Amino acid sequence: MRSPSLYSQDDPISAAMKPPATESDAERAARLEAEAEAKRISEQIDEDLREERERMKKKKGDVKLLLLGQAESGKSTLQKQFQLMYKPSSLDQERASWTTVIYFNVVHSLKQILTTLEQWDDVLDDDIDMSPADAPSYSTSKARGNGFADQPSPSTSLMDSSNGPKGSPGGYSDGTGSTSHSASSRDAGAAQIANLRQKLAPLVAAESQLADRLSGGITVSGSGKGGVYVRSGWQARTIENALGKMKSRRPPATNEKKPRESQEAGIDPLVQEVGRLLELTEDDIHELWSHPTVKGMIAKRRLKLDEWSEFFLRHISRVASPDYVPTTDDILHARIQTMGVAEHIFDVNIHGKLVTWHLFDVGGARGQRHSWVPYFDDANAIIFVAPVSAFDQYLEEDPRVNRIDDSLQLFTQVCSNALLKSVHLVLFLNKTDLLRSKLDRGLKVRKYITSFGERSNDYETVVQYFRAHFLQVHRRNNENRRVLYTHFTSVVDTKATQRIIGNVRDSIFRGYLQSAALV
Numbered sequence: 001m002r003s004p005s006l007y008s009q010d011d012p013i014s015a016a017m018k019p020p021a022t023e024s025d026a027e028r029a030a031r032l033e034a035e036a037e038a039k040r041i042s043e044q045i046d047e048d049l050r051e052e053r054e055r056m057k058k059k060k061g062d063v064k065l066l067l068l069g070q071a072e073s074g075k076s077t078l079q080k081q082f083q084l085m086y087k088p089s090s091l092d093q094e095r096a097s098w099t100t101v102i103y104f105n106v107v108h109s110l111k112q113i114l115t116t117l118e119q120w121d122d123v124l125d126d127d128i129d130m131s132p133a134d135a136p137s138y139s140t141s142k143a144r145g146n147g148f149a150d151q152p153s154p155s156t157s158l159m160d161s162s163n164g165p166k167g168s169p170g171g172y173s174d175g176t177g178s179t180s181h182s183a184s185s186r187d188a189g190a191a192q193i194a195n196l197r198q199k200l201a202p203l204v205a206a207e208s209q210l211a212d213r214l215s216g217g218i219t220v221s222g223s224g225k226g227g228v229y230v231r232s233g234w235q236a237r238t239i240e241n242a243l244g245k246m247k248s249r250r251p252p253a254t255n256e257k258k259p260r261e262s263q264e265a266g267i268d269p270l271v272q273e274v275g276r277l278l279e280l281t282e283d284d285i286h287e288l289w290s291h292p293t294v295k296g297m298i299a300k301r302r303l304k305l306d307e308w309s310e311f312f313l314r315h316i317s318r319v320a321s322p323d324y325v326p327t328t329d330d331i332l333h334a335r336i337q338t339m340g341v342a343e344h345i346f347d348v349n350i351h352g353k354l355v356t357w358h359l360f361d362v363g364g365a366r367g368q369r370h371s372w373v374p375y376f377d378d379a380n381a382i383i384f385v386a387p388v389s390a391f392d393q394y395l396e397e398d399p400r401v402n403r404i405d406d407s408l409q410l411f412t413q414v415c416s417n418a419l420l421k422s423v424h425l426v427l428f429l430n431k432t433d434l435l436r437s438k439l440d441r442g443l444k445v446r447k448y449i450t451s452f453g454e455r456s457n458d459y460e461t462v463v464q465y466f467r468a469h470f471l472q473v474h475r476r477n478n479e480n481r482r483v484l485y486t487h488f489t490s491v492v493d494t495k496a497t498q499r500i501i502g503n504v505r506d507s508i509f510r511g512y513l514q515s516a517a518l519v
């Protein structure tokens with residue numbers, strides 16, 4: 001008797017998939033073997049998924065660690081450092097999907113530069129006496145997004161959120177120097193920029209498609225500077241999406257230019273195309289990035305590029321090379337906004353004992369913060385990340401609020417939250433590298449935070465001043481007399497951050513042992 005087949009006689013789909021009537025015995029045996037193998041693989045996948053779901057459930061003895069802080073503070077970057085330390089192979093698996101993010105970061109920055117230049121008619125004219133009515137205003141998010149954000153009046157006291165913009169917008173110079181151009185050199189400069197704009201147009205046009213690819217088409221209102229929000233698991237989805245597009249792609253004609261070698265590796269055709277455009281326009285990007293008008297716009301703070309924009313534009317020859325694969329350092333600098341809460345699981349070896357850590361990386365923008373609270377329940381520890389370099393920056397979500405003020409307000413809410421009162425609390429005063437370079441460039445803290453007063457504008461004084469404010473918030477909201485562990489960090493620095501993570505792990509573990517002893 002023939003062994004039963006998977007194909008039912010009645011079901012129309014099964015009927016359509018029925019083997020041909022002419023099937024030989026050998027063919028049938030091969031088919032049944034393939035079916036059995038497919039079934040075995042499918043069951044194995046189900047089993048893996050069940051195990052993963054089981055692992056995701058926090059068990060007694062697991063550590064639940066939350067990364068909290070405002071948008072752009074460095075939470076996801078810190079999460080990548082945990083991943084590098086405790087699950088490095090998973091970062092390797094995701095490496096390809098970071099190419100999409102980095103290309104998006106580059107293309108988005110180019111668009112930001114070109115749009116800002118356009119708003120100033122492609123010239124850096126120092127002689128124009130701008131009246132406020134003519135000047136672009138920081139007060140709309142559009143203007144900020146286009147790089148016009150000049151600083152609102154300084155925050156008179158930290159944590160006073162009523163310190164909105166009062167100063168006259170535009171025309172601000174922080175004394176970094178400006179050059180007066182003759183009319184002819186000005187026109188020549190504008191003509192060069194117009195030419196570059198034309199050459200870069202196809203690349204810039206790919207921005208929205210790249211954004212769609214990453215977000216899966218979901219737009220989040222208030223995305224501000226035009227960044228992209230992604231949900232947990234976006235890496236795998238980006239790759240799946242890419243593979244889907246690959247399958248539906250026609251085979252290249254024989255006389256077609258051979259695409260980048262990555263094609264064979266199953267890379268998204270869109271990413272391939274952007275890669276090709278980057279390769280073709282590398283010199284133009286160089287020229288734009290080093291153009292005196294662009295440099296002048298940056299010096300005058302008419303153009304405010306984010307740190308990641310500058311990082312990738314500085315490394316453009318590498319990023320635009322045909323065989324580009326993101327390095328770990330590139331992945332640490334890449335920027336993508338977290339939507340909701342993403343859980344990551346690591347097995348952490350603590351002095352010979354393997355403990356499962358559940359790390360929750362949250363979206364820090366104001367519109368995302370409501371999703372944090374369900375995760376407060378049974379949390380063991382929090383790392384609160386506050387970017388101290390942000391003293392001259394204002395919230396994307398509300399340009400009246402200085403970002404240090406926002407961090408302090410958020411920290412107050414965390415310290416005073418009843419659900420978190422026994423949680424082990426760690427504070428990362430982050431982006432110290434950027435703070436150092438801003439101070440070295442001559443940015444004055446008191447211009448943005450008047451309560452800083454006449455203190456010396458050196459790095460040590462500034463970081464201690466900010467630290468004192470966070471400590472004060474903690475002291476005032478510390479019913480349980482818990483300890484606050486503070487670290488000055490630059491979480492893009494792998495060596496230093498991994499040392500600090502080791503330190504944090506040990507201090508969490510001590511608390512964990514103490515609480516376990518009490519149970």
Ligand SMILES: Nc1nc2c(ncn2[C@@H]2O[C@H](COP(=O)(O)OP(=O)(O)OP(=O)(O)O)[C@@H](O)[C@H]2O)c(=O)[nH]1
Nearest residue numbers: 071072073074075076077333335338364431490491
């Ligand atoms: N130079 C420097 N860049 C940093 C540092 N920390 C983070 N960054 C960069 O800042 C950007 C924002 O960091 P993220 O980790 O994405 O910020 P986030 O807190 O997760 O932001 P949301 O997901 O929007 O809440 C990224 O481009 C990082 O590379 C730092 O210490 N120094």
Ligand SMILES: [Mg+2]
Nearest residue numbers: 075076337338
């Ligand atoms: Mg994030």
